[in-house]
Amino acid sequence: MTAALLACRALDVRYAQRWLIRSLDIDVAAGERWALVGPNGAGKSTLLQVLAGVRAADGGSIELAGRLLSRWSVAQLAGLRALVADRWFDPFATRALDTVMAARYRMHQGVGKADQTEGRSEQFARECLLAMDCEALAQRDVRQLSRGERQRVALAAALAQQTPLVLLDEPISHQDPRHQVQVLHRLGQRTACTYIGALHDINAAARFATHALLLAGDGRWQAGTSQSVLTQQNLSQLFGTSIVQIEIDAHRVFVSTGGVPS
Amino acid sequence: MLPRPLHATRALAVLLAAAVAALAAALRFGSVEVDTGALLRALRLLVLGASEPSLASTVLALRLPRALTGMAVGGMLALSGALLQALLRNSLADPYVLGVSGGASCAAMLAIALGAGAAAVALFAAGGALAAMLLLFLLAHRALFARDAPVEPGRDSTILLTGVMIASLCAAALSIVLSLAPDGRLRTMVFWLLGDLGGAVNLALAAAAALAWVLLLALALRDAPALTLMLGGELQAYTQGVATTRVRRRLVALTAVATGSAVALAGAVGFVGFVAPHLVRYFVGTNQRVVLPAASLLGAILVLLADTIGRTIAAPLQLPVGALTALVGVPVFLWQLQRP
Numbered sequence: 001m002t003a004a005l006l007a008c009r010a011l012d013v014r015y016a017q018r019w020l021i022r023s024l025d026i027d028v029a030a031g032e033r034w035a036l037v038g039p040n041g042a043g044k045s046t047l048l049q050v051l052a053g054v055r056a057a058d059g060g061s062i063e064l065a066g067r068l069l070s071r072w073s074v075a076q077l078a079g080l081r082a083l084v085a086d087r088w089f090d091p092f093a094t095r096a097l098d099t100v101m102a103a104r105y106r107m108h109q110g111v112g113k114a115d116q117t118e119g120r121s122e123q124f125a126r127e128c129l130l131a132m133d134c135e136a137l138a139q140r141d142v143r144q145l146s147r148g149e150r151q152r153v154a155l156a157a158a159l160a161q162q163t164p165l166v167l168l169d170e171p172i173s174h175q176d177p178r179h180q181v182q183v184l185h186r187l188g189q190r191t192a193c194t195y196i197g198a199l200h201d202i203n204a205a206a207r208f209a210t211h212a213l214l215l216a217g218d219g220r221w222q223a224g225t226s227q228s229v230l231t232q233q234n235l236s237q238l239f240g241t242s243i244v245q246i247e248i249d250a251h252r253v254f255v256s257t258g259g260v261p262s
Numbered sequence: 263m264l265p266r267p268l269h270a271t272r273a274l275a276v277l278l279a280a281a282v283a284a285l286a287a288a289l290r291f292g293s294v295e296v297d298t299g300a301l302l303r304a305l306r307l308l309v310l311g312a313s314e315p316s317l318a319s320t321v322l323a324l325r326l327p328r329a330l331t332g333m334a335v336g337g338m339l340a341l342s343g344a345l346l347q348a349l350l351r352n353s354l355a356d357p358y359v360l361g362v363s364g365g366a367s368c369a370a371m372l373a374i375a376l377g378a379g380a381a382a383v384a385l386f387a388a389g390g391a392l393a394a395m396l397l398l399f400l401l402a403h404r405a406l407f408a409r410d411a412p413v414e415p416g417r418d419s420t421i422l423l424t425g426v427m428i429a430s431l432c433a434a435a436l437s438i439v440l441s442l443a444p445d446g447r448l449r450t451m452v453f454w455l456l457g458d459l460g461g462a463v464n465l466a467l468a469a470a471a472a473l474a475w476v477l478l479l480a481l482a483l484r485d486a487p488a489l490t491l492m493l494g495g496e497l498q499a500y501t502q503g504v505a506t507t508r509v510r511r512r513l514v515a516l517t518a519v520a521t522g523s524a525v526a527l528a529g530a531v532g533f534v535g536f537v538a539p540h541l542v543r544y545f546v547g548t549n550q551r552v553v554l555p556a557a558s559l560l561g562a563i564l565v566l567l568a569d570t571i572g573r574t575i576a577a578p579l580q581l582p583v584g585a586l587t588a589l590v591g592v593p594v595f596l597w598q599l600q601r602p
Binding site: 049052054074075077078079081082083085088089090091092093094095098099102103105161 | 351352353487488490491493494495497498499500501502503504505543547548549
């Protein structure tokens, strides 16, 4: 067996009485970028929460960095994986920079004393903001940011957590076309990071991901390299609408033709 | 753009100085004014364990327990308010929202109606607070003892809603006690319900209260960095390394103890627990390591000032401190709200 960063064995995931995923077996090696693709309610976000260890699986096991997920402590997990959720709670006025710096909490709890000083922490937070093209927002109140801006600040916070695994829940759902490309490109440049991201935009998934996991929402799933799994047949069947693949400048592009198969 | 928060140490130093000044004012002013030199002399004698029959000594013996209790009460209420506003991520929360003070009030009113003395009333209040807190932990056990982080949204509203229900239950029981109580005792009861420091005459108890305040604040500070993260949602805090359920449980228990103690000491002093954290957040930001001590100090100052004014303005009559905290606090709060 290869030393996978994350391995799922016979993983079952259920939400309210419904089996979303049955017996999932995948190995995610370091440096791979996985796209979770599937219709609404197929269990993409739920699976991400299970993989993040914030939600219990309904069967099977998950190994992260060579140890069962449940064996890691909360603080240790924070050094192994970050999760970018698709919603944020900002009840009080907070500077964007502070939300990014807060992600380095575990660094101040003795688990990895890499850079404890406030100054270096702030400088690093600013670099993360810069990577997500939002360094100009550092002093802004997060409640006054647009959704797209807020999402990039959340991504910067995940980078600031400095984890080998980053779980992304719809990371570009609020981004304009330029930032959709830029955010995924910048994430992809960090080759030390392994990503698992739920993506609705199939073209973004095809461009960004090395691997894909298709979730049908009824327990069935299909995993493999994105070349082999993201095909017009698979996608048409998965979404219940006809999707065709065309090639533009040697890039695969999927287009929905609007036909609803019987 | 948010203004850069005030330098934390500087803000805390200013508040500490203000607290000392408020304490000095509380000892000096009242129905009789004593000059500071005489007070300091009396204070030195008190610390040395000696005594001399002087006006200053008499005044000090009367005012020092009251002032210390006032600080402790204000400090504990503001600490509770700050903790609950952060924990419930709700800026409308105050120390009384979880029903702990309702339990205390209910039991205290029962004690007064039955003709108990001040010490028994305080004991009843503490018992009532404890009972309400146990009820809260029992009813909201899923939110407070769940093993993993709350992925299901709405668990923190479970705590809030359970608390509000306990408070409503206590309010109903309280109104029954009030309607059945003998007329002669109603005045005492109303004063207690408004919040009154008139009963604080025991120096040892006052010193213990002040010590408890400092201790609770120190305990809360240990969880302050985790609480700062939890402001951004518990799911996120958990993924960033905070054992959210444990922190939540510890801090809910801590606020219950702080609120229960404050109410047992001085009745339901209103408004301080709500307004102090608000004012402080405006100036120092949301870092709970700064917010918690700053709010607590400001609460202590507010109650001291309110009580000093209450004792002085209509002397020899005394106005309940609870009414004056709002009279002082509301204009300050509204002024802050009007600022651009």
